[in-house]
Amino acid sequence: MKYLAAILIVLTTLFSCDKKSEQTPVVKKIVKPKADNSDFGFNYADFNVVQDTVKKGDTFGTIIQKQNIGDRKVHEIVQSVKDTFDVRVIRPNKAYTMLRSKNKTNKLEVFIYQPDALNYYIFDFRDSAIVAYKKTRPITIRKKTIGGVLKGSLSETLDKSGVDAGLASQITKIYSWTIDFFKLKKGDRFGILFTERYINDSIYNGVHELQGMFFEYKGKINYAFPFVKEGSSGKIEFYDEDGKTLKNFFLKTPIKFSRISSRFSANRFHPVQKRWKAHKGTDYAAPTGTPITTTASGVVEQTGYTAGNGNYVKVKHNSTYSTQYLHMSKILVRRGQRVTQGQVIGKVGSTGLATGPHVCYRFWKNGVQVDALKLNLPTGEPMTGNNKTKYLQNIEPLKRALDSIGNL
Ligand SMILES: [Zn+2]
Incomplete structure (x- = not known):
């Protein structure tokens, strides 16, 4: 127990940019200098x-x-x-x-x-001509390492370690495809490397950069490191230790062998209702009983039957995306169940409004139905060539630093 308690550490690393900084306490508010300063x-x-x-x-x-x-x-x-x-x-x-x-x-x-806290204006009235100018205080960047064992919820632990709420929410977002932070358990280990800005070497001015981290989840160590791919738009994305993106990609189709029988359309002639209406999904025709798989991991949000949808399943993948699968002959999951990409969740049928066996695949983004075939979703292509070489070089010392926290 004593051992566990000792593991939760907060340390300013020895390789700080500025030697003096090791002794300087972290002060999170603007300190008015004393009049004799x-x-x-x-x-x-x-x-x-x-x-x-x-x-x-x-x-x-x-x-x-x-x-x-x-x-x-x-x-x-x-x-x-x-x-x-x-x-x-x-x-x-x-x-x-x-x-x-x-x-x-x-x-x-x-x-x-x-x-x-960073900027100030000076108005100097001492000479006959007033002098006014703007100045910016010098910024020092300091490395910080936190980590250890979760002692309560993630947010409690990060809060106790003095981590900015903003950084905590950034971390949650980066892992939104891989870790359910509500399911992290006491005793799970983590480590975070980041840099902080200090004004005049003493006044805390926020998180500068997240450099790397890991979270243990269900017995697996999940690393994340930022990288800007050459030839990309310059956006920072996060990758694991092999250069694989942390985003969970959608499978192209919910069934393996099929043909598209009807596309997403604002207006189509409904084959059963015999009238023009929007078709907010993509239909894949396949024989009754063909397995339907969830196109990405997530939690089953709804299952049920309606006259239009027939038997259906809706899966929530993260706070942005959900997918829905209609006209099933059989539902194989229940509400609240966690499903992984490619898992069979039901079988093709023609329940509800359907002329023949098919699955109507619906894609939801921020609560709105969109055309899955037109979405510009991240590609799952692994990092290659120069990018991969550079990335692996970059993360080598960071990963070593993280592993040394993990081995405490
Ligand atoms: Zn449809």
């Missing part, structure tokens, strides 16, 4: 420092107007900074800092507006 390129010891946030109803004009900056008119200031800063973009709850002169005039010398 320096920031924005100014030594706070040289000024009276006032830090505040924009209040509702404040404008750049109203904030500046209240300051003792001599006889300069707000209008004149707005005009002179307009090339750098549109004063209308000042928003409530954003931070600003005022640096006042230390002498008895306490005059505003520098005004700094921070629209976000």
